[in-house]
Amino acid sequence: MKFCSECAAPLIVEVPEGDHRPRHVCPxxxxxxxxxxxxxxxxxPVHQGKIMLCRRGIEPRIDMWTLPGGFMENDESLAEGALRETWEESKASVEIExxxxxxxxxxxxQVHCFFLANMPVAEYSTTEESTEIELFAPADIPWQEIAFETVKTTLQHYINSVQQSLTKPYQVCNTTLGPRKSDTY
Amino acid sequence: MKFCSECAAPLIVEVPEGDHRPRHVCPxxxxxxxxxxxxxxxxxPVHQGKIMLCRRGIEPRIDMWTLPGGFMENDESLAEGALRETWEESKASVEIExxxxxxxxxxxxQVHCFFLANMPVAEYSTTEESTEIELFAPADIPWQEIAFETVKTTLQHYINSVQQSLTKPYQVCNTTLGPRKSDTY
Ligand SMILES: [Zn+2]
Ligand SMILES: [Zn+2]
Structure with a gap:
């Protein structure tokens, strides 16, 4: 960030009055x-006990498996964003649980938020972002080929919950990961 | 957003190739x-069953009661940000639950995230952001003077959980509020 997006003046970095950390400020x-x-x-997305994964067709982590997801946009809720990303990457219609x-x-x-979603029918298709889409039983998850640590953590948390026969709703996994710069979208 | 923060050129608004919505793009x-x-x-923050609220010393919603909170910063986790904001606004040391x-x-x-936090000792003090700080029993919450809908929703969710004698951890309240432009920080 070098120039002011409001007036085009070169920015300086300083701690504004009343603030506690350096910011990009326009003089x-x-x-x-x-x-x-x-x-x-x-x-x-879960269909009859199987989890839908997408093989990434784009960098980063091209060819690895992931859950559908991406940057939340303005003018939408977390759940709306999750449904939009799922549709964009897999053409799957799911219901937020x-x-x-x-x-x-x-x-x-970054903060990564995943929703457990019910997939009533196993309808999906590849997209520019996903070269392959498949339903995996928990025992068949390709753990060595999962694209992101946050996806792996989310999958493990869900599968542990299922295996422990917890009654729904499952607890939310709330944690912090890092430091691995590569775990970014 | 009018000028490019990288090169100062005037920005245009268009849908980039491969994208699906208009963005500010530098020509x-x-x-x-x-x-x-x-x-x-x-x-x-909860101390011996009572909830700590802060009376806002700044706009918006000056003089109304709120839970301590503010914008998450880069280089911190959600929990770290919550602890930082709590300290900045009330000088209270709490433990994330x-x-x-x-x-x-x-x-x-915006997305608002609140953590239930244990407050071992009732130590806090007013700050520039908070002109008054008080511990409220659930029955005494000043509902008509709560600054933000998200704070009200969070308080109601917690108090309902306590009253229903749910075993911890409580379920996370995940919802969407709006449309009230005034519910912003
Ligand atoms: Zn400027
Ligand atoms: Zn530019």
Whole structure:
């Protein structure tokens, strides 16, 4: 961040009055340009006990398996974002059941949120982002080929919950991962 | 957002190739300037069954009661941000117990996350942001003077959980509120 997005003046970095950390500040129009963590939203789609995974067709982690997910947009809720990303990446229509993981990744300034989702019919198709889509029984998850640690954590948490025969709703896994810069979208 | 923060050129708004919604794009250096929801983090501090609320010393909603909270910063986890905001606004040292609410506010592009927190000793003090701090029994919460809907929702969810004698950990309240533009930090 080098120039003011409001007036184009070169920015300086300083601690604004009343603040406690350095910010990008505009010396001309006084605008303070904050930078904050971004949210990744996705789903863990389940059809008759099997979990839908997508093989990534794009970098990073091309060819590895992931749950559908991506950056939350303005003008949507977490759940709406999760449904949108699921549709965009797999053309699957799923129903949100509950939030199942909320994982902080301070190393990349992201928070990843996944929803457990019911998939009434096994209809999906490959997209530009997903070259292969498959339903996996918990015992068949390709753990060595999972694209992101947050996806692995979410899958493990869900499968543990199922195996312990917990009554729904499952507890939300709330944790912090890192430091692995590569765990970013 | 009018100028490119990387090269100062005037921005245009268009749908980038492969994207699905209009973005602020730089015609000179091709940078795409995304805008994404921001996260508010806070705590619901409990000391011997009483809940700590802070009377706001700043706008918006000056003089109304709130839970300590504010914008999550880069380089921190949700829990770290919640502890930091609690300290900044009340000088209270609390211990995170669990995530208790995750509330989307698409009308203002925010997601509010509150943690249930244990407050071992009733030590706190007013700050520039909080002109008064008090411990309230659930029956004494000043519902008509709560600053934000997300705080009200979080308090109601917690108090309902306690009254129903649920064993901990409590379920996370995951919901979407709006549309009330005033419910912003
Ligand atoms: Zn400026
Ligand atoms: Zn540019």
């Amino acid at each position: 001309k129009c006084s605008a303070i340009h904050y930078q904050n963590p971004r949210i990744i939203v996705g789903t863990l 509950q939030l199942i993981s909320v994982i902080s990744l301070p190393i990349v300034d | 000179k250096c091709s940078a795409i300037h995304y805008q994404n929801p921001r996260i508010i983090v806070g705590t619901l 669990q995530l208790i609410s995750v509330i989307s506010l698409p009308i203002v592009d």
